[in-house]
Amino acid sequence: MEFKGKQDKILITCALHVPDILAAEVRSMGKEVHGTRKNGVETEGTLEDCMRLNLCLRTAWRVQYRLGSFRCSSINQLYEGMKSAAAWEEIIDRQGYFSVSSFAAHPAAKNSMYVNQLCKDAIADYFKDKYGSRPDAGKEKNRTVVFVYWNDNRATVYLDTSGEPLDRRGYRQETTSAPLQETLAAACLLSTGWQGDTLLVNPMCGSGTLAVEAALMATGRVPGLLRDNFGFMHISGFDPAEYSTLRKSLQGQVRKPAARIIATDRHHPAIGAAQRNAHRAGVDELIDFKTCPFEETPVPDGPGLVIMNPPYGERLGEEEMLKPVYAGIGDFLKNSCGGKTGAVLAPHGMLAKAIRLSPKRKIPLLNGKIDCRLMVYEMYSGSRRKE
Numbered sequence: 001m002e003f004k005g006k007q008d009k010i011l012i013t014c015a016l017h018v019p020d021i022l023a024a025e026v027r028s029m030g031k032e033v034h035g036t037r038k039n040g041v042e043t044e045g046t047l048e049d050c051m052r053l054n055l056c057l058r059t060a061w062r063v064q065y066r067l068g069s070f071r072c073s074s075i076n077q078l079y080e081g082m083k084s085a086a087a088w089e090e091i092i093d094r095q096g097y098f099s100v101s102s103f104a105a106h107p108a109a110k111n112s113m114y115v116n117q118l119c120k121d122a123i124a125d126y127f128k129d130k131y132g133s134r135p136d137a138g139k140e141k142n143r144t145v146v147f148v149y150w151n152d153n154r155a156t157v158y159l160d161t162s163g164e165p166l167d168r169r170g171y172r173q174e175t176t177s178a179p180l181q182e183t184l185a186a187a188c189l190l191s192t193g194w195q196g197d198t199l200l201v202n203p204m205c206g207s208g209t210l211a212v213e214a215a216l217m218a219t220g221r222v223p224g225l226l227r228d229n230f231g232f233m234h235i236s237g238f239d240p241a242e243y244s245t246l247r248k249s250l251q252g253q254v255r256k257p258a259a260r261i262i263a264t265d266r267h268h269p270a271i272g273a274a275q276r277n278a279h280r281a282g283v284d285e286l287i288d289f290k291t292c293p294f295e296e297t298p299v300p301d302g303p304g305l306v307i308m309n310p311p312y313g314e315r316l317g318e319e320e321m322l323k324p325v326y327a328g329i330g331d332f333l334k335n336s337c338g339g340k341t342g343a344v345l346a347p348h349g350m351l352a353k354a355i356r357l358s359p360k361r362k363i364p365l366l367n368g369k370i371d372c373r374l375m376v377y378e379m380y381s382g383s384r385r386k387e
C-alpha cells in the first residue's frame, strides 16, 4: 500500500473527556480537525501522516486509517463486506500475521469476539480463495491490526496503525498503587496549560507517571520515540528508511529543559520504582526525586505547576479517612505554593471538596472507571480558604 498515497479519514481515539485536548494536539501538528466524538478526533491524511501522529501524540490511544465502509445489517453482509473491503494482499503480507478488533453496537452482533472471528475468517478466506494460502491470525496486536466499527447498519473498516495502544509507551514497567495511565497523565498536564518551560512539582508521585510525562514535554521528546513497534510498520509498503528519517528529525528536536522537575512520595519503594521508570524513559537525570511526606516537598520560588494525584480510598469508609489528607493538600498549596498553579486529580465529590480552596477550573476526566475532576487553582500569596 502506498504510504504517501491516498488521503482518507483518520480517526484518533482517546479517553472520554479528552477529545478537546487531543484536538488541540492534532492542530498543533498542523492538521485540521474535522470533528470530535465522545472518544476521539477525526482528521484526514495518508498513512505517512499516521506514522507522525503515532509518534507525536501524547493523549491518543489509537490512530486508525479508514479503508472503507459498507452497508451492513447482518452477519452475512459483514462477512461478504469484509472480504471485499480491500485488496488485502496490498496491506497484509501473505506470510504475515494480523488481528482484528471491533466495536459492534448492532443487534446482529452477538459479541465483539464473535465479530472479530468472523472478520478474521473473511480476510483469511479472501487470501485462500485467491492464493490457496493465508497469513496467520490471532489476538496479538503487535503486527497488522484491522479495526471494525459496526453500528447503524454500517460497517467501517480501519487499519489500526498504532497496534498496541499508544498509552503503552514502554517505560512504566514498575507500578505502585493506582498508577495513572500515561495518556491520562499527559492529558492532565496539557489541560492545566503548563508549557513545559517552568518548574514542575509532583508530590505523591507514586510510580512517577506525571513527572516522566512532564519531563518528556519539557524536553520536547515525543512519546513515540520510546517505542520500537507500531501497527503501521506491519502494513505492506512500509518504508523503514522513511521512518528512520522521521525518527531522527524528531530526535533532533529534543532540547534541554528550561526548568526543574521535582517528584516526591512518602513511600520509599515508590520513589525507587519512579526512578527506574524515569531511567527507562531516558529522563531520570531531569527529575529530582525525594522520599518525604507531601507537606515536606521542596517548592522553589517562581512560577510553575504543582500537580498531585492523591489516593482515592476505594474501600468503604476510606474516603472519610482521607478527608484530612485532602484538607492538608489545600493547606500545602495555600502555604507553600504561592505564585504557582496547583492541580489535584481527585474523585468527584466529597474529597475534591475537602481541599477547601476555590478552583479556577474543574476539568472532568475519567481515571479508569472513576469520575474525577482535575481541580486547578491559581495560588497567589494570601489565597483565601473557601469557608
Ligand SMILES: C[S@@+](CC[C@H](N)C(=O)[O-])C[C@H]1O[C@@H](n2cnc3c(N)ncnc32)[C@H](O)[C@@H]1O
Binding pocket: 176, 177, 178, 179, 180, 181, 203, 204, 205, 206, 207, 208, 209, 210, 264, 265, 266, 267, 270, 292, 293, 294, 295, 309, 310, 311, 312
Ligand atoms: C494514587 S497514587 C499516585 C499514582 C501516580 N500518579 C502514578 O502514576 O503512579 C498516590 C501516592 O500517594 C502517596 N501518598 C499517600 N499519602 C501520602 C503522604 N501523606 N505524603 C506523601 N505521599 C503520599 C502514596 O504512597 C502513593 O504513591
